[in-house]
Amino acid sequence: xxxxxxxxxxxxQLGGIGPVPFAATLLADAGADVVRINRPGEVIDxxxxxxxxxxxxxxxxKTAEGREHxxxxxxxxxxxxxGFRPGVLERLGLxxxxxxxxxxxxxxxxxxxxxxxxxxxxAAGHDINFLALSGALAxxxxxxxxxxxxxxxxxxxxxxxxMLLFGVMAALHHARSSGQGQVVDAAMSDGxxxxxxxxxxxxxxxxWTGPRGRNWLDGGAPWYxxxxxxxxxxxxxxxVEPVFRxxxxxxxxxxxxxxxxxxxxxxxxxxxxxxxRHAVAQRARDEWCATFDVLDACVSPVLDLDEVAGHPHHxxxxxxxxxxxxxxxxxxxxxxxxxxxxxDGGEYTT
Numbered sequence: 001x002x003x004x005x006x007x008x009x010x011x012x013q014l015g016g017i018g019p020v021p022f023a024a025t026l027l028a029d030a031g032a033d034v035v036r037i038n039r040p041g042e043v044i045d046x047x048x049x050x051x052x053x054x055x056x057x058x059x060x061x062k063t064a065e066g067r068e069h070x071x072x073x074x075x076x077x078x079x080x081x082x083g084f085r086p087g088v089l090e091r092l093g094l095x096x097x098x099x100x101x102x103x104x105x106x107x108x109x110x111x112x113x114x115x116x117x118x119x120x121x122x123a124a125g126h127d128i129n130f131l132a133l134s135g136a137l138a139x140x141x142x143x144x145x146x147x148x149x150x151x152x153x154x155x156x157x158x159x160x161x162x163m164l165l166f167g168v169m170a171a172l173h174h175a176r177s178s179g180q181g182q183v184v185d186a187a188m189s190d191g192x193x194x195x196x197x198x199x200x201x202x203x204x205x206x207x208w209t210g211p212r213g214r215n216w217l218d219g220g221a222p223w224y225x226x227x228x229x230x231x232x233x234x235x236x237x238x239x240v241e242p243v244f245r246x247x248x249x250x251x252x253x254x255x256x257x258x259x260x261x262x263x264x265x266x267x268x269x270x271x272x273x274x275x276x277r278h279a280v281a282q283r284a285r286d287e288w289c290a291t292f293d294v295l296d297a298c299v300s301p302v303l304d305l306d307e308v309a310g311h312p313h314h315x316x317x318x319x320x321x322x323x324x325x326x327x328x329x330x331x332x333x334x335x336x337x338x339x340x341x342x343x344d345g346g347e348y349t350t
Contacts, residue, residue, distance in 0.1 A: 004031020016083030019160030028053035029331035047324035115187035134192030143213030159191025233285035234302035247297035
């Protein structure tokens with residue numbers, strides 16, 4: 001039976017939605033013993049990938065008995081992660097001072113939208129709100145169109161769960177060597193600003209000068225974006241380097257087009273994009289993919305959700321598995337010595 005590289009790590013997950021259960025899934029997939037604390041009567045969908053591979057206990061945190069139960073668990077645990085608003089854990093009698101007094105080595109990961117402090121700390125919000133204050137939302141969307149929220153991938157899962165996981169792993173490393181636990185204040189708003197750091201730098205250097213939809217990574221450049229095919233499907237083009245641009249134009253039969261000889265001039269990008277758009281619209285998506293798979297030009301099909309599991313690359317790697325009749329991602333990343341959940345085609349729970 002696989003154990004995963006985090007075998008032996010004991011984690012308490014205090015319910016939550018979005019980033020906290022996603023972080024708990026990645027910990028559990030990697031072999032951690034995660035106990036999810038559910039509210040009394042809470043119903044969990046067994047096919048939900050954000051609840052898999054962990055035990056669940058029903059505990060009423062508003063009762064003295066419930067608080068004592070969590071305190072007992074915390075003395076035997078390495079990590080507790082929670083997603084309440086600032087102050088809620090303290091009002092429940094389970095604040096960091098209480099937990100650390102019972103277990104000085106425990107790490108407490110606190111996931112919020114705006115952080116444990118600041119003028120917005122107590123304000124409500126969701127992914128789109130945290131994106132809005134980071135500059136990310138204003139940067140995503142078509143030229144002359146509305147900002148487009150990129151699902152809830154960026155704030156909830158990227159700036160939220162991934163930053164939380166990095167923080168608690170760093171704190172756990174410190175606790176292992178020092179015996180001292182600590183609090184990790186992970187805010188989705190902080191995480192989004194961190195993710196946007198490279199674009200702030202590029203703007204300061206004058207390398208990101210256009211409005212939304214007119215820069216080289218936001219769909220403005222003709223060699224980085226999506227094009228509609230004759231069957232209504234789409235291809236995605238990421239031909240950043242000159243060698244891939246040349247192959248892309250060759251596959252389109254446009255390598256000699258005078259209008260496409262200078263692809264680094266933003267003033268010409270609208271004209272060039274229209275020329276490429278017209279060429280791509282002449283053939284179906286899978287026809288283009290057959291052409292570009294041979295040319296290796298950084299061109300991919302834009303798959304619908306129901307196409308993902310059947311793509312040959314995902315099939316070969318076992319990237320998508322089925323559990324309770326529902327397609328789910330297998331564990332990622334992959335480890336050579338301590339494989340995680342479903343790495344051998346089976347399922348395990350710690």
